[in-house]
Amino acid sequence: MENPLQSVEHRDVRVRDARTAFFEQGAPADALVPMVGTVANSWSRCIQVGLEASARSAGVDPVTDSQLRETRDRNAFLLSHARGVLSHLYEQIRSTGSVVILSDGNGLVLEGMGDADFVSRADQVALKAGAQWAEGLRGTNAIGTAIAEQRPVEVVGAEHFFDCNAFLTCSASPIFDAGGQLMGVLDISGDSRSHERHTLGLVRMSAQLLEKRLFEAEFGREILVFFHPRMEYVGSLQEGVLAFNQGGELLGANRCALELLKLTRNMLRQLDFGLLFDQNFGVFVDRSMRDPHALSSLPRRHGERVYARMNMPAALMPAARSAPPPAPTKIAAAPARTSKSACSDGRVSFDCLDTGDARMGAAIQRATRMVGKDIPLLILGESGVGKEMFAKAFHDVGPRRSAPFVALNCAAIPENLIESELFGYLGGAFTGARKEGYTGKIQQACGGTLFLDEIGDMPLNLQARLLRVLQDRVVTPLGGAKPVPVDVSLVCATHRNLVDAVKTGAFRQDLYYRVNGLTVTLPSLRERTDIRAIVANIIAIETDGMRDIAVSEEVLTFFERYRWPGNIRQMHNALRVAVALLDDDEDLIDSTHLPEELFAMESDSDEPVERAEPRPRRIDVAPLQGAESLETIEKRAIEQVLEEEGGNVSAAARRLGISRNTLYRKLGRM
Template sequence: MGQALISAEQHGRQLAKARQLFFDRGDRPAELIDPMVLRSWERCRRFGLSEAEGHVGGESLDRATLHTEQERNHLLLRQSRPIMEQLYEQIRESGSMVILADQNGLILESVGDADFVSRADRVALMAGASWDENLRGTNAIGTTIAEEAPSAILGSEHFLEHNGFLTCCASPIFGADGRLIGVLDISSDYRNHQRHTLGLVRLSSQLVEKRLFESQHARDILVCFHSRVDYLGSPGEGMAAVSPDGQVLAINRAGLQLLGIRRVDAVRRDFSLVFETTLAGVIDRARRDPQAICEVPAGRDRTFFLRLRGQAPLPRALGRTYDDLPTAAPSRREAARTPALTLDTLNTGDAQLQAAIDRSRRVLGRDIPILIQGESGAGKEIFAKAFHNSGPRRDGPFVALNCAAIPENLIESELFGYQGGAFTGARKEGAPGKIQQAHGGTLFLDEIGDMPLHLQARLLRVLQERSITPLGSTKAIQVDISLLCATHRRLREEVARGSFREDLYYRLNGLCITLPALRERGDIRQLAQRLADLEAGQRAPVAFSERAMTAIERYAWPGNIRQMNNVIRVAIALLDENEALITESHLPEELFDAAPAATHAAPVAVPGDATAAGSYALPPLAGASLDEIGRQAALRALDAAGGNVSAAARQLGISRNTLYRKLGRL
């Protein structure tokens, strides 16, 4: 039955003896119990708790009061929820639950297996209950807060006897300023304890801390660093937030540990005093190559690898004041010189997307094909373009081909090109195919799962031989391409059905990236605002009312980013010239009638489906201006209202005069 069972039995016997010595005889069983647990037991005794108490800790908060506390901790919740969901996926159906508590031990939110959750409810291990040590005795949440360190409290290590069926592992969450702001915990039945659980929850708390740091310092220059280059982008990398004039504003816990210094010795000091190099030098190098990694000394014969994280625009010049900082958007010349869409600009705070970005960044510049998977509308082509712009081929062409959008009899000529007169209707001078057009750059094949089998064989030869032969020609043409493919299909299943070649699948699947569906992302607010900023263009910046943003957050978005962008385009088009606030009246009723995203079904939206975004939302109009979109939405609403202008205006959330102006822009 293995060593694990023997160890559990031995642990149980030691605990029983330790409890007898401590509670019955008043001894300190230091040799039988973890020092952290013993310190906690002693604190609980000083609190006046009795190990045999059956009902302690007071009443749980009512729903309204709990909601108030959740609002007070909204930043912690926003950054923790995606991590909690990911963590739960790792332990699902193991009789466990994931818990988030605030700095006082109040449980803010939890997710877990129903059978264990019902048992946990009996001891008030649920949202609204406080698990501070002075109320619940020794427990992972309360002990972690008291010790400000990760803890694992197993079975009878809990001070209160009626909590002995639990095993709990918790890790503290520290804010960007180094203060404890919360605790992440995994609780389960004592018999189900897994040795890796504490490591899993510690890693997850690091991810939350990283998201909090990036969110709080989104407007500052972020410098990521580590003593090992392959650790850049990992949860354990150091991060420093730096002002444009070179002053260190904050350093995360991992960074302080790597540097071996105290927070007070780093914050508000010049960047060059911490890293023995100037921030100007690092920025200059980053301007030449956004993915550049700098190797710099940091005292005591240590070397660190640094990379800038492009959340905030870099200053054109560095000095001791802000006089030289840019105050306007980049000029057309600057925009052309530096691609606007990169992997860094895609990051708006979602953990799953960040993981995909970090993984793909590691293969930039390498001859490794990438397979991007995700639902329709999840942004696969945007991700591919951002990857292209972030690598050494950024100055080369980016050529995209949707294999599902071209008739089967034309895909071959589109992909491989043809010689003049190769087939009826062919141009006399012939035409290069997409592969040849992408020479020196990146070829993106969208919906690769829809490529016909006979063309899959030809594509495989191209990838192996690095040459193509156009239709009607016998001359091979050498090509140098970076290949990215995307699909919403499960290619493994297609291989099993025989509709996709197994050898091509393994050739394409050098690195598989899965993009999260929009309903699974934790950065809805940031993404919606970014899309609004892009759609607003030259007009005044727009914002969202809290009710409008809440509706956007709660909606399941079956059409993903494509659908959200369409809704926002229409909402902006409906704003009058002097309006800058999108309210719930500018959004389609669909967003308010649907179930919340957490419980919403996930149908795959048909691109351009107007009903997916509400009664007046329109399919995206290629090249259409906001004025034209507004006019089409007004006409659609007027038609739905049977020509009643007042009713149409009410439906759109605009005045009658505004509606007339929209209709008059012919």
């Protein structure tokens, strides 16, 4: 096959000359100058299997209807995803006198659609469903030769082996599954006189599209990463697609990914995300989930970069549950009540923490997959987001739940004491040591879970010792010489960027790779969509589920718009104060129960935020009327505040700055 820029007529003449040299004069295939090796080699294969070019037909009957149904059933996965592509492809070539064909991996035509004026001619050569177009049966043809060559093929006019097929022009591209196995062939066939140069490119693109759909369907329950070195190619047919499980192990790669990463299919099962890219898989997943449509810049191990986006299946990222209905304001209506929370039994569980936010739910889902496995968990997030509660929940759902959960805050203990706290010491090991010695946190956690909070603040010299403990699974107390075997599940947390700390030398790279087996990032409170559910949980904890307390809509709206610089820790403290300020006969938390410093912190914020501000209201008393006595003015003020508070004596007393008993006395009710 010669240069496609040459005219169809010129090309046909040269091909017929080549046929004469090959079939009549016995010229070898490699001597056919005008022919591309694909066609010439195919002619040679046809001769070897005993085909005769001058035969009036291939002499191969189509399969029976029942055989065709069985073959279609075996290829149901291919057909279900190919029919849309076939229809779309046919729309591109409609009215060009052509047919679009899908065959299985053996060359049996499964489906076809085409222009009526060409279908009758195609039927003459059995170019229809049920026909066999393997090269060994039908000679050189686009479908059969694409199967034999395992690559896209174009066969025009006299390039077909059989003379009877010389009126055809055919362009075909093989379709491979995610494992690189041939599934089928996509083909466009038409009259050779209407050959178009772009047809093969159109078929190749359609086959790529179909392969992409098949890949995404096969790995529909896994994490897919779409990437390309050029940003504008992400989302195109040229993008690479990788499939990973939740542990970051590579499960599959499409053909574009293999080409871009210079990999072979035999290498796939030996690789994971960390071997392909110079970034932690958990960090990439968490970052991608914050904005699923954003592109991330991923560094390759040898210095190059690619742009990537992630697709997390719905099964791994549960949709956010709808928030509880808003509670009506004031006691005139019936506000929504808190119910006994999953957290109110004294134990922290993932059910307690999973209150409807999608990002928190995804973090819980990912952590749950690691339960019972010897893989360290690294929890990232701002101070106060509940990293220790998350670690406790992780411990409590695992097989070590009956063993100790031991926590050490590396930032809260003086540097000179961390070593002894972590590793322990023998009696008299240093000045001030207890004579009976001390069992360190690592030994205390033996059989259970060791939680190292703010591990990013651990001194460098202790990082080296901790690394040895994690590697060797033994700990040597200070002043001792005999190592003690330890078995702990390690959970670490930090609000720092450990990647930056590694770059600056503040955190050991080898320890970083040891502690971040799976990384989850907990969202800040201001980013969460489940504020109302969190409020209900906290109140249930504070009241031990024994008291039915509601929160006004005014307060809930304020909570949803407030920036919460201290995150859940700050909210918990605010609600603890509010519950404590409730009188025995009160069951509604409103703005007057909130700590004043909450509003002071809000007003000091530099960030402009649209918000509701449930500040205590002023007492605006009507102007003096003549020479009123102080008692009259006081009584009028009390009556006005009581009216504004809907008769709520406790709320009115707080606004007046007096106790409830004093207010009763002033009203003459005692």
